[in-house]
Amino acid sequence: MIGLENIEKQFGDLTVLKGVTLTMEEGSVTALVGPSGGGKSTLLRCINLLEIPTSGAVRIGEDRLEFRPGQRVPTAAVQRLRRQTGMVFQNFQLFPHRTAIENVMEGLTTVLKWPENRARERAMSLLEKVGMAHKADAWPATLSGGQQQRVAIARALAPSPRVLLCDEPTSALDPELAQEVVDVLSDLAREGTTMVMATHDLRLASTIAREAVFLDAGVVVEKGPAQKLFSDPEHERTKRFIATLTHEMVSDGEAI
Amino acid sequence: MPHWVQLMLDSLGPLLYAALMFSAPLTLLSFAFGLTLGLIVALIRLFAPAPIVAIARFYVWIIRGTPLLVQLFLIFYGLPSVGIVLDAFPAALIGFTLNVGAYTSEIIRAVISSVPKGQWEAAYSIGMSWSQAMRRTILPQAARVAVPPLSNTFISLVKDTSLAAAITVPELFQAAQRIVATTYEPLILYIEAALIYLALSSILSQLQVRLERRLGRYGGFIEARS
Ligand SMILES: Nc1ncnc2c1ncn2[C@@H]1O[C@H](COP(=O)(O)OP(=O)(O)O)[C@@H](O)[C@H]1O
Ligand SMILES: [Mg+2]
Numbered sequence: 001m002i003g004l005e006n007i008e009k010q011f012g013d014l015t016v017l018k019g020v021t022l023t024m025e026e027g028s029v030t031a032l033v034g035p036s037g038g039g040k041s042t043l044l045r046c047i048n049l050l051e052i053p054t055s056g057a058v059r060i061g062e063d064r065l066e067f068r069p070g071q072r073v074p075t076a077a078v079q080r081l082r083r084q085t086g087m088v089f090q091n092f093q094l095f096p097h098r099t100a101i102e103n104v105m106e107g108l109t110t111v112l113k114w115p116e117n118r119a120r121e122r123a124m125s126l127l128e129k130v131g132m133a134h135k136a137d138a139w140p141a142t143l144s145g146g147q148q149q150r151v152a153i154a155r156a157l158a159p160s161p162r163v164l165l166c167d168e169p170t171s172a173l174d175p176e177l178a179q180e181v182v183d184v185l186s187d188l189a190r191e192g193t194t195m196v197m198a199t200h201d202l203r204l205a206s207t208i209a210r211e212a213v214f215l216d217a218g219v220v221v222e223k224g225p226a227q228k229l230f231s232d233p234e235h236e237r238t239k240r241f242i243a244t245l246t247h248e249m250v251s252d253g254e255a256i
Numbered sequence: 257m258p259h260w261v262q263l264m265l266d267s268l269g270p271l272l273y274a275a276l277m278f279s280a281p282l283t284l285l286s287f288a289f290g291l292t293l294g295l296i297v298a299l300i301r302l303f304a305p306a307p308i309v310a311i312a313r314f315y316v317w318i319i320r321g322t323p324l325l326v327q328l329f330l331i332f333y334g335l336p337s338v339g340i341v342l343d344a345f346p347a348a349l350i351g352f353t354l355n356v357g358a359y360t361s362e363i364i365r366a367v368i369s370s371v372p373k374g375q376w377e378a379a380y381s382i383g384m385s386w387s388q389a390m391r392r393t394i395l396p397q398a399a400r401v402a403v404p405p406l407s408n409t410f411i412s413l414v415k416d417t418s419l420a421a422a423i424t425v426p427e428l429f430q431a432a433q434r435i436v437a438t439t440y441e442p443l444i445l446y447i448e449a450a451l452i453y454l455a456l457s458s459i460l461s462q463l464q465v466r467l468e469r470r471l472g473r474y475g476g477f478i479e480a481r482s
Contacts, residue, residue, distance in 0.1 A: 050377055075385075083383040093378035097396050107382035110392050159383060 001026040001194065002163055003059035007046055009039075009218075010054045016042045017053070018218040024163070024196060024211070029189045031209035031226055032198040035241060039218040040198035044165045047196065048085040049078045060084045061162055083111070086156030090168040092148040094140040100151045101127060101136040107159045126154040130184050146177030150184055157188075164188070166197035170204055182207065202245045206230055214238045260444050267435050267445060271452060274431035278345070282417045282427060286349055287410055290356020297361035302368060312361070319358035325419050327351050332423040348420040356413060363405045367398040400471045407464040411457050418453070428452060 002024040009017040016039045024030050032040045045051040047058060049065075052073060057066045063081050065073060094103050104123035108114040114122075127133045130150040140148055149169060156164055169185065170178035182204050189195060189208045199205050205212065205226060212226040214233070222229060222238045233239050300312040319327070332347040342350070371394050379389035421430035432449040436442045 048381060050380060079383065079385065082380065085381070087377075087381035089374060089378065089381075091374065093372075093374040095375070095378065095393055095397075097400065106392065107384075110388055111383040155382060 001061055005057040007056035008054045009042055009046060009051060016218050020220055022213060026194055027192040028211055029195045029209045030211040030213060031205035032213050032215055033205060034215035038215045040215055041167050044167050044198055047165055048082050048087055084162045086161035086164045088152050088156050088166040088169045091172050092152045094148055094152055096140050099137050099139060100132060103151055104154045104158050112159055123158060126157055130154045144177060145173045146180045149181045153184055163194045166195060168198055170201050263441055263444050264448050267448060271428055271431050274426055275428040278425055278427035279417050282348055282420060283414050286352035286356055287413055289353040291360055293353060293357030294360030294364050297357060298364035298368060301365050316358045316361060319354055324355055325422060328419060328423050344424045347423060348425045359409055363402055367402040368394060370401055371397045403468055403471055411460050414456055415453055
């Protein structure tokens with residue numbers, strides 16, 4: 001359902017993505033792993049076009065956009081593609097001047113022009129889903145990180161995107177708070193939400209993702225079923241990386 | 257009753273009348289127009305193509321680099337030489353609007369850029385267009401940060417409108433001057449005028465404190481950002 005065809009992305013002279021080709025099926029959950037600076041965030045942001053790829057093509061469902069160096073893409077086309085996606089950020093990025101429920105309603109009322117009542121109803125049911133209904137009228141600054149991230153997930157889901165993009169959704173959180181976010185995301189995975197998530201959190205990746213992609217220095221080194229990639233990777237680089245992650249997880253565990 | 261008290265009481269009516277009919281409208285109108293101008297100039301400087309940015313910067317440079325009194329004289333006494341004759345009040349209104357526009361454009365530009373980039377991205381990620389993101393996400397947050405510096409600009413403006421006396425606007429200070437011309441009591445009258453300005457700016461400062469407190473209620477979001 002999502003197709004990335006030979007995506008290249010340059011920032012000035014720096015080539016961050018070097019021809020990434022991937023497909024993700026409807027209902028699949030894909031973990032994007034790899035060393036810091038490997039291009040995970042940039043790749044996610046190329047899917048919802050927060051970054052415009054230098055070249056290549058992005059397809060979501062029936063919508064497909066091609067990119068060529070130096071060629072501007074029409075804003076309307078960018079928006080049409082982007083509106084089929086939702087994104088969850090590492091540092092939540094809730095709107096601080098709106099309450100939890102207003103954050104969730106925003107995309108419905110402002111973008112989709114839903115009437116207030118209907119938007120509030122849907123927002124409330126999403127907040128229930130992420131276990132935040134009791135904080136519907138709270139200001140974001142009064143919520144814990146885990147709570148903010150759960151509201152952010154509800155906000156991203158509100159306009160019914162075809163894919164949920166998560167950029168290290170748990171890495172700004174303490175382990176206990178991370179767990180409540182992992183729980184919410186695994187519920188969504190079970191219900192068949194299509195997700196692509198960049199993560200360092202092997203616990204998150206291995207409990208939720210069925211597919212995994214190892215991205216290093218802007219290149220897909222290895223991809224396949226998550227179980228296989230995490231427990232029995234083929235490439236030497238993947239092996240080394242998974243070993244460091246496993247090590248981190250063990251030392252995290254001791255720190256609790 | 258001492259002579260000076262009597263004199264102050266007698267002059268209070270004309271002074272307040274001048275404040276109400278001229279100082280207040282001049283302040284409010286030039287602030288409203290100036291703020292609009294400041295917003296436009298700020299948006300130009302942040303987002304417009306280079307040649308338009310250059311024009312906006314030139315405007316801010318001229319206004320900030322020259323005395324307000326000189327600007328007012330240029331508009332009221334200078335422009336007639338090129339065939340542009342303005343009444344005193346419109347001339348003052350233009351001068352103050354241009355001033356407020358230049359100073360507030362700097363404030364607005366700073367507060368808009370102070371909103372984290374992630375807020376734009378969050379807005380875009382739920383499908384907003386640039387103008388929706390600006391209106392719904394960026395400006396409301398910027399506005400809260402802008403309240404203290406804009407309030408200061410407003411309070412300065414109240415006092416600065418006394419300069420309009422120099423181009424014959426019959427505002428509060430000019431009314432005092434006129435009474436001095438007939439009573440020969442400059443000390444008493446100018447103290448009275450000063451007290452009225454002092455009262456006005458004190459009331460406004462109090463309002464500013466309240467406004468800031470009210471805006472601080474978003475779970476300490478202003479404190480968290482500053
Ligand atoms: N807006 C940008 N401008 C310049 N360089 C960038 C920008 N965004 C990311 N990069 C660079 O791209 C590389 C990949 O970054 P990123 O996609 O954030 O990797 P990851 O998420 O895997 O850590 C890094 O070297 C980073 O410095
Ligand atoms: Mg990243």
